[in-house]
Amino acid sequence: MKENLTSMAKRLGISVSTVSRVLSGNAEKYRISPETAEKVKAEARRCNYSPSLVAQGLRRQKTRTVGLLLPALTNPYFAEMAGTVITECRRRGYTTIVIDTMEDTATFNDGVAQLVSRQVDGILAAPCGQDPKFLEKVDIDIVPVVLIDRYYENSALPFVSTNNFKGGYDATRFLLSHGHRNIACIQGTPLSTPNNERVRGYLDAMDEERCGEFISVTGNEFSIQNGYTEARIMLAGENPPSAIFSLSNTITLGVLKALREAKLRIPGDISLVSFDNYSYMDYMDPPLTRIGQPVEDMATLAVKILFERMDSRGQASSQLKLSPSVISGESVGFVKPGRQAGA
Secondary structure (H helix, E strand, O other): HHHHHHHHHHHHHHHHHHHHHHHHHOOOOOOOOOOHHHHHHHHHHHOOOHHHHEEEEEEEOOOOOEEEEEEEOHHHHHHHHHHHHHHHHHHHOEEEEEOOOOOOOHHHHHHHHHHHHHHEEEEEEEEOOOHHHHHHHHHHHHOOEEEOOOOOOOOOOOEEOHHHHHHHHHHHHHHOOOOOOOOOEEEEOOOOOHHHHHHHHHHHHHHOOOOOHEEEEOOOOOOHHHHHHHHHHHHHHOOHHHHEEEEEEEHHHHHHHHHHHOOOOOOOOOEEEEEOHHHHHHHHOOOOEEOOOOHHHHHHHHHEEEEEEEHOOOOOOOOEEEEEEEEOOOOOOOOOOOOOOOO
């Protein structure tokens, strides 16, 4: 540890104590300039050095706080998740510190460092990026970590998520059962495991029906703008789809705007299935068919697993995938006679 701090201080041309104070969250206390503090943090990120390691071996008594990192609190899905986590932690006498990571890996890593510098007793996180090493080190050396909604492939970190493959598969099969073949899929963040699993479910269902020529996966983020942009582009193409499968509620809102501007009727002109379930979808015209995720169960189980690990500090890993459900609305119609979907 000392060698790491020393080598970092030498590269930056500052004292070891300055590096230590910045990485332990005490820069302001010791009147270290924001510029110097940022240089230290940037160097720590560059060499994959966890600021939390400074606190290793210096743990105090429990602070009765839990950290929660989510990628977009403006998304109703994550807002609902946060609400359940906060309630479950409060029920156990704990305060939750919530950080919005804004789908940015550097912001996520800084958020983890902030939580550890505050000496939280455990961390719940929907991670950004695809490299688990940083969180694995925090989990082993500092405080227990449990992932929620998102997780890493080939990592022992415990998680609770939806069976996103099944959700993507079931949604696509639902459209196929109504005669659709030209089904477009608008995805979210490609680095997100849930997104990739939903896409995989879509692809498997399309392949089963030999619909390879109609496969279309576009988009790059879980946002309204992404849904709107991708829908406008595909609707203006030579062979627009007869159905759209949007991989989040936010993407769906953008798709709906595009369809309205194109004066297309749902499901008369085009069918639509969304991932995520919210009561407002029943009040849309028409009510939307969607894939419901067990958000409350997911958050409750993740909190339970975290507290079990906080109590025992055992490294046993629980990795759970909860089943989604198809909630049938009125946004999917049968392909009209004489019209081969999208042709």
